[in-house]
Amino acid sequence: MKENEIRSFDDLYKDVIDTGICSKCGGCVSVCSANMIGALKLDENGFPTYTDKELCLACGLCYMICPHTHTVREEVKSRFDWKAPIGHYDDVISARATDPDVVEVATDGGVVTSLLIHMLEAGHIDGAVVSTSLDGYTRQAIVATSREEILQAAGSHFGELPHLEEVGEKYANYVSVVKFTCKDNPQKLKKLAVVGTPCQITSIRNMQALAIVPSDIITFTIGLFCMQCFEMGNLMDKEFIKSRRIDPGEIATMNIKEDFILTLKSGLKVHIPMKEIEEIARPACLKCNYFANDYADISVGGLGSPEKHTTVMIRTIRGRLMMADALAKKSIKLRESRTADEHRVYRHGMISLIEEYAARKVDRARKYADTDGSR
Ligand SMILES: Cc1cc2nc3c(=O)[nH]c(=O)nc-3n(C[C@H](O)[C@H](O)[C@H](O)COP(=O)(O)OP(=O)(O)OC[C@H]3O[C@@H](n4cnc5c(N)ncnc54)[C@H](O)[C@@H]3O)c2cc1C
Ligand code: SF4
Ligand code: SF4
Ligand code: SF4
Incomplete structure (x- = not known):
């Protein structure tokens, strides 16, 4: 196929879905539906498929916006002034929410939830x-449009364990946030924030580089650091859990920072090294080299921050403005440091860890996908 030739969904199928690198972001379905073509849907396992092949116009949009085809990579990199190894950033801080309701339910410091509530209440976003x-x-x-809905979505708390046989592929910690379309936005909201993994935010940035709907209404992106996602069926795999003497029904929350942390209902924390959770990763995630969400307005993770704090990379002007506003209104508070030197040490530590984990991910993708790891 020639360099400038338009690729259709058949090519996307061959290059991404068939090769096992589709991360189920839903971006291809979203553009095809939002542009009123409707040739695609997600199947019961979350992979894109034709609704009706006859509807396909072979316009190539689905191929171009896919985060794993890299068709518009150079354009997006240039828009975000991308630099190796973790993209452009103005600052890296460690912070936490001040609202106890947020702290209680958040994964780390609750910065994501607090910032979203703050932006909603200040009118910066509609949802x-x-x-x-x-x-x-x-x-x-x-699409959350109230403080209560945003709070309800915070953290990763488990309810009662369903029967193990029910914890199959459909129970995953990956959620396709990009699959929403104009149809999912009946209130016609015009300013939306999106929280997503790097593959999802890249899919949105690819759409924005091409100026195609529904990306025009996304005015703020919060990108999660992402080592991998997994299907709960694998996590609950009898060997994986039993060899660590954990009762699955006792798991209260889970988190990924320097390693994988299961917090039990008793309060005990079980730390599982990152290398060991490769066995429960979605195969596509092992071939993926996105980690620090390089194109988000702010990128967030627990990595490098103490308990109950979120590490925040401020990447864009909009990211800087929103964070400054939330800090000024005291929705968010910086990690305390006694001296300027101590602050510098914390900052340096966070940046080193983000670079280290980004490099680890590139190496892992090289191993599993046999790629040169370039981003
Ligand atoms: C799949 C996944 C992998 C991650 N991997 C890492 C990692 O390797 N290293 C690291 O340091 N941090 C990782 N994180 C980020 C970390 O777990 C926290 O989400 C982050 O530090 C923000 O904490 P917070 O307390 O500020 O967020 P909170 O205030 O608790 O808000 C979290 C927000 O994330 C949203 N969310 C939760 N799950 C998903 C999902 N699957 N897809 C999209 N949005 C979601 C929630 O709706 C909520 O709005 C990962 C998160 C996820 C979801
Ligand atoms: S119409 Fe365009 S976006 Fe939709 S499936 Fe065909 S090539 Fe992809
Ligand atoms: S756009 Fe997303 S869902 Fe579609 S093929 Fe690419 S990774 Fe898979
Ligand atoms: S590792 Fe994270 S960014 Fe990569 S495909 Fe999986 S969910 Fe997406």
Whole structure:
């Protein structure tokens, strides 16, 4: 195929889905539906498929916006002034929410939840695409338009364990937040924030580089650091859990920072090294080299921050403005440091860790996908 030739969904299928690198972000379905073509849908396993092949116009949009085809990579890199190894950033801080209701339910410091509530109440956004918990083990993307809905979506708390045989592929910690379309936005909201993994935010940035709907209404992106996602069926795999003497029903929350942390209902924390959770990763995630969410307005993770704090990379002017506003209104508070030197040490530590984990991910993708790891 020639360099400038338009690729259709058949090519996307061959290059991404067939090769096992589709991360189920839903971006291809979203553009095809939002542009009123409707040739695609997600199948019961979350992979894109034709609704009706006859509807396909072979316009190539689905191929171009896919985060794994890299068709518009150079354009996006240039828009975000990308630099190796973790993209452009103005600052890296460690912070936490001040609202006790947020602290209680958040994964780390609750910066994401606090910032979203702050932006909503200040009128900076009309709503936020977040991933809300349904039955404790399943999450679903929603457009949250109230403080309560944003709070409900915070953290990763488990409910009662369903029967192990029910904890199959459909229970995953990955949620396709990009699959929303104009149809999912009946209120015609014009300013949406999106919280997503790097593959999802890249899909949105690819759409924006091409100026195609529905990306025009996304005015703020919060990118999660992401080592990997997994299907709960694998996590609950008898060997994986039993060899660590954990009762699955005792798991209260889970988190990924320097390693994978299961907090039990007793309060005990079980730390599992990152290398060991490769066995439960989604195969596509092992071939992925996105980590620090290089194109988000702010990128967030627990990595490098103490308990109950979020590490925040401020990447864009908009990211800087929103964070400054939330700090000024005291929705968010910086990690305390006694001296300027101590602050510098914390900052340096966070940046080193983010670079280290980004490099680890590139190496892992090289190993599993046999790529040169370039981003
Ligand atoms: C799949 C996944 C992998 C991650 N991997 C890492 C990692 O390797 N290293 C690291 O340091 N941090 C990682 N994180 C980020 C970390 O777990 C926290 O989400 C982050 O530090 C923000 O904490 P917070 O307390 O500020 O967020 P909170 O205030 O608790 O808010 C979290 C927000 O994330 C949204 N959310 C939850 N799950 C998903 C999902 N699957 N897809 C999209 N949005 C979601 C929620 O709706 C909520 O709005 C990962 C997060 C996820 C979801
Ligand atoms: S119409 Fe365009 S976006 Fe939709 S499936 Fe065909 S090539 Fe992809
Ligand atoms: S756009 Fe997303 S869902 Fe579609 S093929 Fe690419 S990774 Fe998969
Ligand atoms: S590792 Fe994270 S960014 Fe990469 S495909 Fe999986 S969910 Fe997406």
